[in-house]
Amino acid sequence: MPPSSAQNLVKTAADNSVREIAVFCDFDGTFIVKDVGSTLAQKYVADLRPAQMGRVLKGEISAWEYNMQVIDGMRVPEDELEEFLNSLELDPGAEDLLAWCHKNAVPFRMLSDGFDYNIQRLKELFGVEFDCDCNGMHYEEGLWRISPGYPNPDCGCGTGVCKRGRINEFRAAHPGVVTVHIGNGRVSDLCGVLAADIGFAKDTLALELGNRGVSFYSFETLKDVVTELERIHIS
Ligand SMILES: [Mg+2]
Ligand SMILES: [Zn+2]
Structure with a gap:
């Protein structure tokens, strides 16, 4: 993705008609329709889930x-994982969102509490490209071994990313750029959407923000987000 900088503005800053923005997006349940980790956990470790x-x-516990x-x-057999990943679908507006950001030179970054192994494979399967911060996963004797990507003891989220x-790290390096976060999860997206200047939310994240009285844009698919981003960008 091109860097965010003044020369990337669609119109000059002098007419104040374009806001420089950067888009951060959740992956599971937002960019793709299902949640990879929780769907697999329901199948392979259903007995462990409810208590934890x-x-x-x-x-x-965090x-x-x-x-x-x-x-x-x-223990997820690799061929079964491959079959599952092949069955997944992108959100109907996922490619539109990437294309919109590319066309407008808007930096885009996936922020996922999911795992690099799966996201990398899905990028190949769908033929899409994006920068991504996520957790690590590799196979060890047939078992998933995971490691956190960007844990932050100073935040109450307790997630791996x-x-x-x-x-906040992006903002410190790019002061003045309007940050946008798009997500669906009460646990994994809350701190991000509260940190961003503008939030898009659905599912449990939308419920949580509603309960807190925090304003946000609601959406059903990323097509809705693109429509709204166009308005935000040129205003
Ligand atoms: Mg999610
Ligand atoms: Zn956090």
């Missing part, structure tokens, strides 16, 4: 500790 999820909800209890060591941390 209960502990997360009670605040006894989201990443949940991953270590449930996902780390999960603190999206607030990623957005």
